[in-house]
Amino acid sequence: MPDLLIELLSEEIPARMQRRASLDFEKLLTDGISELGLSYESSAAFTTPRRLVLVLENVSSKSLSRSEEKRGPRTDAPEKAIQGFLKSTGFDLSQLEIRQEKKGEFYYATFQTKGREAAEVISVVLEKIIRNFPWPKSMRWGKTSLKWVRPLHSIVCILYDDDGSKIVDINIEGISSGDKTYGHRFMGSGEFSVTSFEDYAAKLKKNYVVLDPSERAEIILQEMKNQAFAQGLELINDLSLLNEVVGLIEWPVVLLGKLEDEFLALPAEVLQTSMREHQKFFSIRNPKDNKVVQFATVANRETADGGSTILTGNQKVLSARLSDAKFFWDNDLRTIKTDGLDIWLEKLKKVTFHNKLGSQFERVERIINLSEIIAKKIGCDPKLAKDAAYISKADLSSEMVYEFPELQGIMGTYYAKKAGYAASVSETCKDHYAPLGPSDEVPGSPISTVVALADKIDTLTNFWAIEEKPTGSKDPFALRRSALGMIRIIIENDIRISLSEILALGNKKADIEDLKEFIYQRMKVFLREKELRHDIIDACLSIDKEDDLALSVKKSFALMEFIKTSDGSNLIQGFKRANNILLQAEKNDGVEYSFGADLKYAKEDAELNLFSVLDSEEVKIKASLEREDFVEAMNSMANLRAPIDSFFETVQINSDVDHIRRNRLNLLSRICKLCLSVADLTKVEG
Template sequence: MMSDFLVEIGTEELPPTALLKLSTSFTEQVKNGVSAEELNFATIESYATPRRLAVVISGIDTQTPEKDIVAWGPPKKIAFDDEGKPTKAAEAFAKKNGISIDDVQLENDGKADKLVYRSTKAGKAATELLPAIVQNALDKLPIPKRMRWGASRTEFVRPAQWIVMMLDEQVIECEILGFKSGNITRGHRFHCDTTLEVANPAAYASLLETSGHIIPSFEKRRDMIRTQVTAEGEKVGGVAVIGDDLLDEVTGLVEWPVALTGSFEERFLEVPAEALISSMKEHQKYFHVENKDGDLLPHFITVSNIVSNDPAQVISGNERVIRPRLSDAVFFYETDKKVKLETRLEKLKNVVFQAKLGTIYDKTQRVMSLAAAIANTIGSNADYASRAAELSKADLVSDMVLEFDKMQGIAGCYYALADGEPEEVANAIKDQYLPKFAGDTLPESLTGSAVALADRLDTIVGIFGIGQPPTGSKDPFALRRATVGVLRIIVEKQLDVDLRDLLQQAQQQHGDLPAGEGLVDTVLAYMIERFRAWYEEEHISAEVFLAVSAKGLSQPLDINQRVQAVHSFSQLAEAQALAAANKRVSNILAKLDNESLIGAVDHSLLADAAEKTLAELVQSKAAVVEPLFQQRQYKEALANLADLREPVDAFFEDVMVMVDDEALKNNRLALLKQLRGLFLEVADISLLVPAK
């Protein structure tokens, strides 16, 4: 029999930035629990508003299926004595299964006659299982810090207020988060501040929407907000900028969204747009509006949680709130510009970067030297890179950044331009923080790239050098993100640099570090290993990455080129056979006492046709692929070597390598070593063979 199930957890206002994550997790955990109990169902829907998490499951089994239980006991010769009487082993088997010895049967399990007891286990009612499933789902929610309320020891992300749990029209009796379950939910805090009786799970969503003045679906509410905000932007002749993070947060703040447009004085537009946007977004949760050229317009869009009889009053109230915020931004900007960036450097001596690594001022001095060295390596202006690095953190002690922390770098760029610094230097100050997150843009210029690399490498080497590398989920200095940023800049900006060299220069800038011995090797291994997750996202197998990393390389751009080439090679029909052949060769050579004693191939000693053919082809292929290796055209080189599959297969089919004739054996080993050497120029493709 199939039914519908509803669970709703009513609470005080849930954290808006976490609402979607909480809802997704709750639904997933309930789904997992239902599936684990073998309760089949048709569909599952999640609902989430600021005051509730809910799940509706349609077409769920009312009980778990019956199960046939088969319990095997000891063999007949152990279960009965010579006179055919039950032994203690048989009696113990019967007692274990709660039956009489007379109820035990003998059957052959395919090997011998054994005692067996067959029974049927009745299914469990869904109403008995669902409360525990829900409680387990709540216990597993990703809540960093749970809170208690009143005198209760119960903990949750926010104080609970009511619980609804129903199977069709029936209330499932239980107690969760200190509340007895029922069929009573609540409407909008202002438009429907009353209780609502849920007739059945299928009626839940429509009841809230039509009677409770609530849009219970997070996705539907988010789409409504997007549509409304877009329309409001068009009304004032602009384009509303709708970031996903802000959209999700606003969706988590309202139950009945109503978008309204307000305005502010055009004089505020003299301030850097980023400061105004930061103020509107971070403090007020407003969407900003731009013209078709991307310039900020003097309008904002707020999403109200009520349908007002006088929306003009709501708009006016929001305009009164935002005006002082924007006035602060104007004041900070004008005040900051009165002081040159370089005069702020002295204040950085009082700002600690890390207790064992000195102040922010100390860090900028290190980054200056490293950025200049990197700029020289990548063909950029070393003086510009050094100057940008020197000024890179000066805005951290400005009023603007102290008030709007996300303006760091951006404020510095504007202040540098106002001070008459070269535009490339100013832009590099802004670009030092790029990329900020996965998929973010990279520094535009080589100067910006040099500063961004130097800043990250200084941090990574320093933190590793004082013995505080990331462990598990703990990464207080965001070294994983910094590492991926370094790799992305080098690879995507096509910078031909050696990471080992850069790390050595970074360590030199730090001087003596407590964990300095072997530091470069440790950090290099850590950073190269970050490539693994990168390639997983590109659906490149771990075997491909391992085949390249086995080379022990330290140039990220070169590593990436090789990985892409090996990945392409691995898709060829010949790849697995050649990988297996390389594995076989590797195993043969590994058994030698000293592989280095094997010399060059002596063509006069070639006897069999298969080895002659292979030797000729290896020699000719070497002449073709060597220039390709020099030009890093690894993909073309491996594709060319794929032709060797058939002659390699023929060699192993027809030729015995480990013969008694020492000269002949060593010559064949030399041929195999030469063959493997061709592939090793790119990667150890023997590692493409899956481990058994």
């Protein structure tokens, strides 16, 4: 069976659109030919700034013949309905089939579609894709009606096998498919023909085009690391920038340049951000002091002077950009020296946080109050927490953060240290925003932890109070991130505090129960990623009346490990059996069996043994729970498994003697209460 190669060559496709376009192209074409009965074995898509490429292996030479049916009206339907069906199908009455169904006789039209040659199917599907491609933005180029992200120049579309290749004919607005393409815009040798994907990829490389984005990324990364290492320096990894740069070049050539001495005193984050945002440069640092001293840029071509001219031009533009950054830095430092951070806090009074929630300064005041209370609850110095909260948002008024908003918090830490604040207080400016993502570290110091919690509680309760909650995929105020951040801070720092209690410290108008449910749902999502089952989380949360998240998670992991054992899974079944019998008896009898079982009414050996084991293990379980040693509590519960199994196997619960029956039901009640003291096992599935 033949393979298929398609290349759509155009002017430069914006880097941010390339990955999505590649995925869309692959899906649209493979789905399209599959719907028309053409099969294939595997597919792979590639992109460069100028081309979308797709290769399919082992494409069937012909599509399958297909039969489709369409049901029409009843045979006794009005003539107008029958004629309408005939018109829609193109059939006459003699070609229709009559079938008997429950509701009467119906007309059926059967369409037979013969298999078509692969080239014909591909041509139809590809033309439809090109004319309707889902670019985020596109426009018409020239006088044609075709819309494309940038002018489309040529189409390669060939089917090939061991016997040779064949062009799949397609013509769109004067652009005819063929087997010819071009290499690099400046270094390529001109037009060349291709006969297969292997031939295509090899000839592209000879013409200075690396087709595979992952290969280009690896070349760039390794070359930057090698050149930096040769000078005793190291690359600051920046995956998002790497992915962007890969979409800007077809033939990567890495060049390293030096920063001018006047910029070396700027914070590393300022240099890195300025170079990344304005120039798409990577930062190179000295590992001895972590200062950024050089930059790496990726050219799209080789030059006779080894990139010297390119570097000179880049350094000139970079110097202008870094001069701006230095200007902001110097101005901010002068402000701190003359007025401290207070002047920036004053400016926050004129900055709106939200039109229903006041200014940023009012937000800071709320965070200060929350920080003081939370600090007292978790054993942190309240004064230091208040100081840290006071300066936490000060840098929002700085010139540097105005220019580079992504540096908020980072610059605050630098400025707080310059203003004379202790490192533990200054670091809070940066740390209280954490964690920003699921893989970010949570704040570790007590002060940062307090302010981070206060910030997130203020955000969540206030937006809940004004009914600005996440809906579906929309979360404009990143409330899911705030909730997850709060959860992780509490769990990973083992903070023992009631969720209801700390949420109640925020906006009193918030629906706390609704907010708690939102937080619980986020916690379940987070813990599921750590392979903790949702039913186990529910079982532990249900009995945690103080909604202590850290405690519930500890208990959940212990319970999960317990039910993986045979003792654990069998005990769960034994508990559920006891609970079901008890609930049914209470319903039938109209009483609650919770008065305690009496040993003197025990008659059977299994019954007596169960009393004995319950007496010994109950004490151990309660002691383990008080110590929060949940593993030991589960071990003690495991000792109940065999006696409970034996009890059910040999003892008749519904004895003919009424007081013995009641006593045995009270014994079941004791078993259930003991199990429920650990977790609500009724919620555990299985």
